[in-house]
Every structure is written in C-alpha cells, then in structure tokens.
Amino acid sequence: MCKVIAIANQKGGVGKTTTSVNLGIGLARQGNKVLLIDADPQGSLTASLGYIEPDDIGVTLATIMMNVINEEEFEVTDGILHHQENVDLLPSNIELSGLEVSMANVISREVIMKEYIEEIKKQYDYILIDCMPSLGMITINALVSADSVLVPVQAAYLPVKGLQQLIKTITMVRKRLNRNLKVEGILLTMVDFRTNFAKDISAQVRKEYGANINIFDCSIPVSVKAAETSAEGRSIFAYCPKGKVSIAYEELSKEVQAHEN
Ligand SMILES: Nc1ncnc2c1ncn2[C@@H]1O[C@H](COP(=O)(O)OP(=O)(O)OP(=O)(O)O)[C@@H](O)[C@H]1O
Secondary structure: OOEEEEEOOOOOOOOHHHHHHHHHHHHHHOOOOEEEEEEOOOOHHHHHOOOOOHHHOOOOHHHHHHHHHOOOOOOOOOOOEEEOOOEEEEOOOOHHHHHHHHHHHOOOHHHHHHHHHHHHHHHOOEEEEEEOOOOOHHHHHHHHHOOEEEEEEEOOOOOHHHHHHHHHHHHHHHHHOOOOOEEEEEEEEOEOOOOHHHHHHHHHHHHHHOOOOOEOOOOOEOOHHHHHHOOOOOOHHHHOOOOHHHHHHHHHHHHHHHHHO
16 A cells, blocks of 8 residues: 655645655655655755756646647656665656646546556655745646645744635645545654753744644754755665664655655
8 A cells, every 4th residue: 555645735845855855865765665756846956966957857747737638648667767775756846847837728627647647656655745935826736646645844933824725725625625634743853952042943833733633752853964865866765774864764764655644
C-alpha cells in the first residue's frame, strides 16, 4: 500500500522543499520505494536534487497533467528521473504556472493529478508532493491526491494566522473532494533551540493545535548545513551525515512510518 503525503504550507520559505528531499531520502534509506513530485513551478525540489536548470527539462509534472487533461496516451513512468540516493523524482518547472492558469476551464480540474497518482502509486511505498507556497489549483490537486498533509512551520515567526487559512482549505477539500484526507502532522522547522522565542513558538503551536492535530515529536533544528545542502544536489544524509539536521530527519522518517503501525 502506497501512502501519498502532500507537504504544504502557503507561507513561503518554511522548509517544504528541504523536508520533501530529506524525508523522502530518509524513508528510502529505511527501505522504502519513494517518488518525490515537485508541484512548485519554482522547481526548487528539482534543483535541490541536482537538476539545476529545471526549465531545460522536457517532461515534467505539467506535461503529465496536460496529457491527462487531453486524454492522451502516455507511459506512466514518463518523465521520472532517478536520483543516486535511491529516490525517484517527477520534476517541475515554470510550465506548471501556465498550466495552472489554463486549468480554469477544465472539467473536473481538481482531480487531474489524482488520476495520474492513482496509476503510478502501485510502484511506490511513499509519494511525497512538494507543494508551492499558495493554495491555488495545483495545491488543491495535491490535497485531493493525498492521504495526508504534512505541514512544515518555521519556528521563527508567529504562525497561527497562516495555519488557520491552511486548515480551512484542508477542511474544505475534506468536505467536498477527498473525505479521507488526514493531517499527518505539523513539523516545526528551523528551530533555534538556544532562544526562548523558538520555545515560545513551539509552545504556542502545541497549545493552539495540539489537541486536534498531531505535532511531530521531533523538530528540525536551524543549521547552516541544512541551508547549504539545497545547492549540493543531495540530501543532508549525504552532505552532513552526523549533523543534528540529519538526525532530526531520520527521526521524522521513523515517526512517519510509525503512523502506519
Ligand atoms: N533547518 C534549516 N536550517 C537552516 N536553513 C534551512 C533549514 N531548512 C531549510 N533552510 C533554508 O531555508 C530556505 C527555505 O527552505 P525551503 O526551500 O525548504 O522552503 P520552502 O517552504 O520549500 O520554500 P518555498 O515556499 O519557496 O517553496 C532555503 O534556503 C533552505 O536552504
């Protein structure tokens, strides 16, 4: 059984891509077959895995979704790239923005990505979708395709307001489009454990949401190594295997798998 997890927060720069890469590779290191889907036209996930010019890639998520819309025949594995750390990637680039705009008049536009994922999921244990920082149609497609949503929250600003908007969208999707959608959990990222501010944010998130939503036990520390790894084309496990961020993402991978049990 494959589990599909959307990694979403409409706030930018909170660690969605970093979490997609390192949770994905963390799960692969623990014996799972993993597909990462870049659902952000910025192509940050694609670039983070070493494809530094996403706009030069021919077949992307946009191509696949266009094929579904036009009911064109295609191989379900078209466009999938293999990364040396044992994960697969369906890349994205700027074409996804154009697609999002042109979907306005498409019938059943919320379920286009799901139609594809239902086919490809037979080949994987986990599919992680790195969402863009907006709650537009591509993100809705990701939420409709997913079994659960993992929400990274940067522990450096007051996140309560932004989270309410996301939770509203999740509730709407659950009501109208995907009754089985769960919240995998809120993950605190870029936590500076030396400061009281980080502790305050953490306490605030737990107080505000902890009664209804899982807050992951592990949180991701702030670290220059984590910031550097985005430009390296590999995971934190390859770049800084003994560092605290590596240990945190290994813990997160275990926690996510424990949810299945
Ligand atoms: N634990 C960390 N410590 C320090 N820097 C980090 C950490 N995690 C991520 N970063 C850096 O913070 C920036 C934002 O991270 P990331 O790209 O993962 O966020 P995002 O939510 O995917 O952004 P966007 O909304 O633009 O897609 C990046 O430069 C990344 O390298």
